[in-house]
Amino acid sequence: MIRFEEELTQLQNHLLEMAGHVKKSIHLSMQCLLDRDESLIPGVLADEDRINQLEIRIDSLATRLVALNQPVAADMRLIIAALKINTDLERMGDLALSIAHRAGELIRMPPLEPFVPVFDQATLVEAMVELSITAFVDRNADLAHQVLLSDDKVDLLRNQIYESLAARMEADGNAVRRALLLLFIARNLERIADHATNVAEDIIFLVRGIDVRHRNEHF
């Protein structure tokens, strides 16, 4: 039984490490865009690699835990939550990599005026990733609720970014390609926020047994 507890802790530590890499790769990708510094991209690729290794390790660890220990219902719910969080974190890693590639493309073009709201969005999204995983480790539904509130802010920023970039494209055909890349970066950030929200919802379910999914769909 001690062994089971240890492996459960290991599972959580892996998820924590994954979340750390996700945060770091969002940060590096946006820094690459801000500083127009392509040399930051290999760091994102290294994070992505590690995230993918961890995903596979967590899946097999969780499957083994269940198969060998026949956990009680509460532990089982925890392991299923870990599996879901694993999938969400891996997708976040993919999205961060996608931001890095788009940033890499953008900085090879003449600079567009800095769109500050995109960087605000990134800061908010990084905090959501951190908060959601802390909520999991601490089994803290209140922290998880804060993630849901941040997601509403991300959606507001998304609308603002969409409006200003669409207007920019309408006004100047030469800005279309760059504005599209920036718009896709903003959408990647928004999708990372959605995954952090999924994690938060899973934690609320885990802690309180309330299913808060489908309370507020994203269109």
Next chain:
Amino acid sequence: MIRFEEELTQLQNHLLEMAGHVKKSIHLSMQCLLDRDESLIPGVLADEDRINQLEIRIDSLATRLVALNQPVAADMRLIIAALKINTDLERMGDLALSIAHRAGELIRMPPLEPFVPVFDQATLVEAMVELSITAFVDRNADLAHQVLLSDDKVDLLRNQIYESLAARMEADGNAVRRALLLLFIARNLERIADHATNVAEDIIFLVRGIDVRHRNEHF
């Protein structure tokens, strides 16, 4: 043990039903766009509702199955695959709904020339959803491989659609809003294809024990 098999079959039938609703809602959304017929949208909303109900049902059925039966490793892998497929199908439902909303917005604007590749993409994606769930029910890794091949076609079409819509926006500021909506519809379809690909990869892992994830990342 008969009860366990029955419940496992029920789990699969729920996933099949979900996949049916996903396919139908993609189809209705695209039909709404093609026929400029807003009356098709409530059908998509009804599908989405049912998909969400099924998602919650499948999660609780799977959790109960594991907690009460302590399944052997092979059954455990099957149940974990079912849980992942469940999540993917639910996201596909969300994306189909998002297509419906964008189609609804588009048809309130003056018509843009029909972008045939978007409809080709939708047909391909519907077939991928069907194929991936059949591959699961039949435990057929070859069918699952076909899904991976289709995903490459979807990515090619995506590039073609992106190019022609970006050029359209560069040429005519008045087309920007409509071209953006169409571009987002194309991206929603591509994301549905990615989820069908996730399902296919899970099935290959389930049947052959080979992990084909991260073989070909989407940027």
